[in-house]
Amino acid sequence: MDEVHTTKVVLLGRTGSGKTSLIVRYISSVFSENVKPTIGAAFSKKTVQLIHGEERKQVVLAIWDTAGDERYESMAPLYYRNSSAAIICFDLADRQSYNKVDFWVKELVEKVEQNCKLYICGTKTDLLAEYGGPLKRAVGPTEVMAYAKKLNAKFVETSSKSNYGIDDLFKLVAADFAGFTLCEAPPIEDSLRLQEPNQTDVNEKSSCCF
Amino acid sequence: MSDDDSDRDDSIDSEQMKTDRYGFQGGSQLENCSDDTVVGRVGMRRERKWVSMTNDLKSWKRWMRWRHKKVIERCRKGIPSSVRGKAWQFLSGSYEIQKKHEGEFDKLLSQKVDESVMRDIKKDIGRAFPYHEMFSKNGGPGQRELLRILQAYSVHNPSIGYCQAMAPIGALLLMHMTTEDAFWCFVTVCEKYLSGFFSPGLEAIQLEGQVFYALLQRHAPADKLNIEPLMFMTEWYMCAFARTLPWSLVLRVWDLLFIENVKIIHKVAIATIKLTFDSKEKLDSSSSMHDTLRRLKNLPAEIFVNNALLREANDISITDKDLEREYKAIQNSETTIN
Numbered sequence: 001m002d003e004v005h006t007t008k009v010v011l012l013g014r015t016g017s018g019k020t021s022l023i024v025r026y027i028s029s030v031f032s033e034n035v036k037p038t039i040g041a042a043f044s045k046k047t048v049q050l051i052h053g054e055e056r057k058q059v060v061l062a063i064w065d066t067a068g069d070e071r072y073e074s075m076a077p078l079y080y081r082n083s084s085a086a087i088i089c090f091d092l093a094d095r096q097s098y099n100k101v102d103f104w105v106k107e108l109v110e111k112v113e114q115n116c117k118l119y120i121c122g123t124k125t126d127l128l129a130e131y132g133g134p135l136k137r138a139v140g141p142t143e144v145m146a147y148a149k150k151l152n153a154k155f156v157e158t159s160s161k162s163n164y165g166i167d168d169l170f171k172l173v174a175a176d177f178a179g180f181t182l183c184e185a186p187p188i189e190d191s192l193r194l195q196e197p198n199q200t201d202v203n204e205k206s207s208c209c210f
Numbered sequence: 211m212s213d214d215d216s217d218r219d220d221s222i223d224s225e226q227m228k229t230d231r232y233g234f235q236g237g238s239q240l241e242n243c244s245d246d247t248v249v250g251r252v253g254m255r256r257e258r259k260w261v262s263m264t265n266d267l268k269s270w271k272r273w274m275r276w277r278h279k280k281v282i283e284r285c286r287k288g289i290p291s292s293v294r295g296k297a298w299q300f301l302s303g304s305y306e307i308q309k310k311h312e313g314e315f316d317k318l319l320s321q322k323v324d325e326s327v328m329r330d331i332k333k334d335i336g337r338a339f340p341y342h343e344m345f346s347k348n349g350g351p352g353q354r355e356l357l358r359i360l361q362a363y364s365v366h367n368p369s370i371g372y373c374q375a376m377a378p379i380g381a382l383l384l385m386h387m388t389t390e391d392a393f394w395c396f397v398t399v400c401e402k403y404l405s406g407f408f409s410p411g412l413e414a415i416q417l418e419g420q421v422f423y424a425l426l427q428r429h430a431p432a433d434k435l436n437i438e439p440l441m442f443m444t445e446w447y448m449c450a451f452a453r454t455l456p457w458s459l460v461l462r463v464w465d466l467l468f469i470e471n472v473k474i475i476h477k478v479a480i481a482t483i484k485l486t487f488d489s490k491e492k493l494d495s496s497s498s499m500h501d502t503l504r505r506l507k508n509l510p511a512e513i514f515v516n517n518a519l520l521r522e523a524n525d526i527s528i529t530d531k532d533l534e535r536e537y538k539a540i541q542n543s544e545t546t547i548n
Contacts, residue, residue: 015374016333034340036453037374040444043503062500069330069374074411078440 002049006060007177009170010080012108013089014100015068018123021160022089023065026170031161038067041079048174059174077111085117085173092122092157093135098144105151117176118153120144121169125159229343232457233385237341239457257290264293270300282469286524289465295386299395301468302402308394315390318362327372331360338377345381355389356380362393363400370400373408375448382452382464399450403471407448416440418447418472421536425476429526430484437499442506446482447475454509455519462520473528481522482506485513 011019020035020042027044042065050057064079066072080086088104091097101120108116122144127133141157148155154172158165175181227235234240263273263281273281289297299305335353339345344352359380364371379399383392400407406414419439426435446454451463455478466474486505513519 015330032340034337034346036337036340037334037377039375039448039453040440040442042507043441043500045500067374071373071408071410071412072444074413075416075440075444078438 002056002058004058004060005178006062007085007174008062008064008083009085009087009173010064010066010083011087011089012066012076012080012104013068013121014091014094014097015070017068017089017091017094017097017100018160019068019089020065022087022121022123022158022166022169023063025160025163026166027063029163031163037069038065040072040075041066046170048171050175050178050180052180055180057178057180059178061170061174076107080108080112080116082114083112083116084114084177085119086112087119087121087169087173089121089123091124091138093124093127093138095138098139101147105153117173118148118151119169119173120148120151120153120155122155122157123160125157125164126161131159131162230457232461233343234339234457235341235343235346237339239339239453239455239460240341241457253290256284256287257292259284260290260293260297264296264300267300267305285465285469288462291461294461294465295391298383298386298464298468299391302395302398304391304394304398307398308391311394315362315393318365319358321365323361323365324368324371327364328361330374331357331364331372331377334374334377335360338381342381342385344385352381352384355384355392358389359384359393359396363396366397367400370408370410373448375445376400376408378449378452379404382460403467404448404450415444415447417537417540418476419443420540421533422447422476422479424536424539425528425532426480426483429480435483435487435502437502441499442503443479446479450475451478456514459514459517459520473530473533474523476528476533477523477526478519480526481519482509482513485519485522486510 011023013019015037020038021031023042023044024035025031027046043063044065045060045062048059048061050059064083066076066079086104086108088101090101105118108118122139122141125131125133127135128137129135130137141155144155147153156165156169156172158169160166229235230241232241262269263284264270285301296305299308335356336345336348338356342352344350345356347353356377360372360376363376363380376396380392380396383395383399386392387395407418422443423435423439426439450467452460454460455463463474463478470477483506486509487502
């Protein structure tokens with residue numbers, strides 16, 4: 001019998017930063033251009049199996065999606081309390097969206113009592129010119145990385161449309177929680193993908209609601 | 211509980227695009243089964259009654275004044291779709307408000323709008339009902355008119371501005387009336403029926419959460435719910451179920467919203483909990499918080515069969531006095547804590 005651990009993960013970020021799309025892609029493996037804005041919050045879960053040599057662990061990710069509309073901020077503590085990981089999303093092509101990241105970081109640092117690991121997630125790489133998209137990066141990767149380093153946070157980039165980096169992100173969250181070391185995230189200039197070491201095998205089964 | 215992971219809301223089969231009787235082409239609110247719309251002689255009789263009631267404002271006022279109970283009874287049976295738009299305008303009083311403010315809508319639209327509000331609105335108009343034929347096309351007439359309603363409202367009431375739950379409501383009204391009619395009806399919804407729900411801080415919705423919990427304890431065994439209501443009820447209340455239920459049922463709930471106000475939302479919410487966690491077996495399978503949330507998101511189809519949910523809701527008695535008592539009790543407990 002594998003050891004089973006459950007951990008709460010919350011997604012935060014400005015409206016339209018792609019939180020719901022990220023979760024829908026991860027849980028249901030689909031992408032839709034027009035995802036309805038989240039009202040209040042939504043919950044889903046997925047089980048990640050981590051195998052590292054002899055050691056096996058199952059991590060159940062209890063994922064809370066939150067509303068990006070600033071109006072819901074007063075209710076946010078209800079959804080992020082007791083989280084052991086927070087994924088703070090921003091749209092890579094939208095400076096305003098990035099500016100909101102710091103708001104959530106400060107809020108979590110101030111209000112979450114236990115150790116909550118921070119992940120800063122730049123979304124929608126498919127829209128960037130360097131990936132053949134129409135838009136320019138609104139914020140340079142060096143700036144985000146310096147910021148993330150200061151916070152001891154991890155920085156990843158994803159695209160829900162092209163399914164880029166998403167499984168890796170949640171694997172990383174699960175592995176960090178279980179105390180497994182996946183191959184450290186390589187510097188973003190080298191590769192935006194997280195490399196998975198050969199000896200660590202990750203299987204997933206999922207279940208979703210919301 | 212199966213570990214099936216499909217997100218029903220986002221499935222659309224573009225090759226076999228069908229449009230249901232309400233204009234939905236996909237998504238979770240597409241009506242696959244036959245609904246309970248009354249047709250034939252009974253349907254025509256009901257329609258005639260409603261046409262006569264809503265013929266002009268004078269006769270409507272007579273009905274509301276002298277035969278109010280009859281109007282409620284008729285709302286409970288469902289307003290025929292052909293007169294629904296007009297009936298909602300009469301019930302909400304928006305028809306009269308609009309008459310008093312002729313030309314105001316255009317004036318509001320000519321005024322300057324807060325830039326960030328406008329940006330948020332534009333981001334959302336395509337996301338209100340992405341699978342409805344009126345609103346699915348980017349830049350199409352449905353999205354344009356919805357934009358006008360939300361823009362005008364943000365100027366009309368800048369202290370509220372725009373909140374994300376508003377777009378589905380504006381869209382719902384636009385499916386039944388012209389833009390200007392829908393705007394004034396929207397004003398009454400925001401200010402009379404879902405009053406305070408969209409204000410910054412969302413205190414009203416948090417208060418309703420407490421009221422709902424108290425009412426639930428009166429009307430259904432409390433041990434059935436192992437989670438904080440705000441974990442699931444926010445969307446139910448803020449959109450008055452417009453994003454939650456099968457569409458034929460959404461319309462029936464809205465027929466009653468205009469006459470029962472927030473009471474109908476409480477009733478439907480309680481009935482949903484009651485029916486979803488009805489039997490011992492269902493209760494056991496929802497022992498964890500996660501399972502409870504999952505069940506409440508993917509509501510079991512059987513609670514809609516033969517209009518079970520609405521019948522259950524209508525059997526629940528909640529009066530204005532009951533609500534007042536709950537509001538007071540909450541206020542008192544808060545002052546004690548403070």
